[in-house]
Every structure is written in C-alpha cells, then in structure tokens.
Amino acid sequence: MLDRSIPEKDAWQGWRKSTLSRVSRPVAFILMRDSRQSTPAVAEALAQAERGPTADQVPWLLADRLKAARLAAGLSQEALAKAVNEHGLTWRQTTVAKTEKGDRPVLFVEAVILARVLGLSVEDFASNSGPLEQLSDKIRTDWQQVRVDVIQAEARLSYARDRRASIEVSAALLEAVLNYKREQDSGPLLDSIQAFVDRYGVEALRAPEEVFRALGLDDAVLRDIDGQALLDAGEAGTAEIAIMSQQQLAENYTGEHLKNAYAFLEGKAVDPEFIRYMRDGAAWRRTVALLLTSLIIESDVVRDNF
DSSP states (O other): OOOOSOOOGGGGSSOOOOOGGGOOOOOOOOOOOOGGGOOHHHHHHHHHHHHOOOTTTHHHHHHHHHHHHHHHTTOOHHHHHHHHHTTTOOOOHHHHHHHHHTOSOOOHHHHHHHHHHHTOOHHHHHOOOOHHHHHHHHHHHHHHHHHHHHHHHHHHHHHHHHHHHHHHHHHHHHHHHHHHHHHOOHHHHHHHHHHHHHHHTTHHHHSOHHHHHHHTOOHHHHHHHHHHHHHHHHHHHHHHHHTOOHHHHHHHOOHHHHHHHHHHHTTOOOOHHHHHHHHTSHHHHHHHHHHHHHHHHHOHHHHTTO
C-alpha cells in the first residue's frame, strides 16, 4: 500500500548536524628537493631530518629554541628566571645563560615550565624544524580550523533559514485563524486558508507545527488531510482523463503518468514524483483548504473564545 504520510518533517526542526567528517586532511606544503643534489651526503641529511634529532642534539636544539623564544617574548634572562621561579623553580640569570649555551642538562619539569611561561609546547624545544617549517605547521592547523568553522557556520545558517521559513508559514496560518476569531465569518477564513495553501503547498501541512498543536490538530489528523486530498486529486485526474480523446491524452499525458494515476486509486505503489505532481495540483490544494478550514472552525481553542 502507498504510504501517504507527509515526509521529511525533520527538515523543519532541530539542528542539522555539522558533518565534520567532510573535513579533508589539511593542505600539505611540499618542499621540492633538487634532484641534482642527490649525493650520499644530501640523502643522509634528508634522512636525518625525517628521523628527527638524536639524543646528543636535543640539548643544543633546546638551547637555541629557548633563546629564540625568550627574545621573541621580549624577556631578559633575568626576567625569564623570575617568571619560571613563580612556577616553583629556583633559577637565576646565570641558569638561563648556561641553559641557552647548552652547558647544563634540562630536567623535564623545567622544560614543561619553560614551555608554559613562553607559550610553547615541550615538543617545540626538541623540534628539528626551522621557522618556515613551524609556520607551515601553523598554517595547516589554521586551515583545518577555518574549514571546521565554515562548515559549522553553514550549518547554523541553514538552520536559521529553515527556521525562518517555518516561522513565516506559521505566522501566515495564525493570522488567518486570528482574523476568523475577530470576524467570526467562515467565508474570509476559507479564502485566507486557500491562499495560504496555494502559496505554501505541502509545507502548509508540515511547517506550522506550533499552530497546529495549539489548535489541537496532531500528526495523524494532518496525515488524514493529506491522504484525503491525494485521493480527491487522483479521482479528479482520472475523471478528467476519462473524458479526453486519444489525441488529447497523447498531448497532455505520458503512458507512465496514466499508469501511476490508476495504480494510485487502486492503492498500489506509485512514483514519488507522481505524488508531488498531485500535491501541486488545484484539486489537492482545494481539499486541504476545505478540510483545514473546517477543523479550525471546530477547534475547541477557537470556539471557546466566541
């Protein structure tokens, strides 16, 4: 049997989840190597760079990174010593000087505190990369974050647009109901609801959920309205087909359309496009407007205020 329920209601409610899995891996900055320098010495240097620093190189790398970071932060050796002492160390200016020369070993806890004071990570002290490589890492990280920010912003914008559309439909229906309450005249109400359904089509049954709830109309009632309107549209269509000549049929309908029309009336499955076609028609919209108008008039919420 054909499912005549109103589909895709969640398109008008709730957050659209940010699909962060769409974020591709960050753009890689590839440093080209000169093939003319493919000597054993160059090959060994490249291999060493990829392996990272050796144990005996780490103190010298740390010394260089520490001095560069201190200067970049605008700190003297004495100021840096005072800063790390606030975190529990007992350094002097000479301690900083010796460390920057690589003349003393650095404990792990000292490296952690130095990194915290200078706004670095411990790995930065032992990194075998230079300023350009570090900038490349920063740009890759920033690029990934920007892509995430854009996707989240697009999701928020999409939700806001859907919400705006839903509010617009709700406001149009509520205005018609309030006008009826003031005027107590069903004629203008039917005209307003007909115009409302003509403008918004199937969204007239999907979007204004808050208004329908206030009127006491649940999803089952709305599905019944849609189903009855589809039946009326199908019967009107087949009645029109029955009085057409063969030439008129050939000019206005395809064989697939005729097949779907009769299958629908028999309760068989049809192409979803055919259902959309019927909902776009005047017969479906007329029935929806009539049924909605009747239910609004009979609603206890509306009647209690007369």
